[in-house]
Amino acid sequence: MHKLHKWPSEYDSLPKWEKAFVIAAVQVKQKADEEAAKEAKKAGRKGKRKR
Numbered sequence: 855m856h857k858l859h860k861w862p863s864e865y866d867s868l869p870k871w872e873k874a875f876v877i878a879a880v881q882v883k884q885k886a887d888e889e890a891a892k893e894a895k896k897a898g899r900k901g902k903r904k905r
Contacts, residue, residue, distance in 0.1 A: 865873065 860876075865876065868876070
């Protein structure tokens with residue numbers, strides 16, 4: 855909730871459909887972050903050589 859700049863009490867006061875939207879948005883963001891981290895790790899390995 856901190857990354858969304860919302861307090862838990864604000865989230866609790868949202869209607870059901872808005873809570874569902876927030877949860878879906880967080881899931882999409884989390885998946886995008888995981889994919890970006892995976893790509894960064896892959897790119898980091900590409901430049902290194904074993905000796």
